[in-house]
Amino acid sequence: MLARALMHLAGPDTVVLGLPRGGLPVADEVARGLKAALDIVLVRKIGMPGNPELALGAIAGPEGKTQVLNSELASLYGIDAATVEAQAAPERAELLRRRKLWGARLQPGALKGKVVILVDDGIATGATMRAAIAAVRADHPLRVVVATPVAAPETLDQISRLADDVVCLSAPTDFSAVGRHYASFPQLGDEDVRAILAAAGSAPAPTGQVS
16 A cells, blocks of 8 residues: 555656664565566664663764664754763674674665655654654765654654655554554564565575674
8 A cells, every 4th residue: 555655756867765673574565566666764762761762863884873863852852962872882882793693784875866765563652764764865865755554643644754755554642552554463582674685685584693
């Protein structure tokens, strides 16, 4: 359904980027429908101290150099820069691990002049999507389009100010969690990511554990 809603963007200069892990299967369907190249954008949420599920911000890029912060939340709880860095450090380490495991991913300049479709399985707080948009913008694409099956309405409004276009199939007012909107919502592992990318020609085929 999402691929059909994006068919007007099909073309040789369109690249579909999934936000792993959960966004990658959705991005794979979109890329297949549009006959477009598939890849990923490395991104990680920065959790609040003592409450990792609450997004203090997010980082993106192979080394986590792109960072966005929920300034209102940081101010409300008195979170200083040192605390933000302490929370972000293990997430940067995880991005490096994933880059090594999944491959080098997109090279600098690869998105210049392209129509980039950023795909996630759903958007709740929007922290990781905001970081993904910022990271992709640094590569000077022609357009940045955010696509998702479901999102929180208030978050969708925020994201629409950052992207050139947003395509969302459903934005229910009673949105509470992404998983509630799926009949099947399994946790994906590293090998799942590698298998999807390998099938799309974006990575080596899975060969077991990679150190």
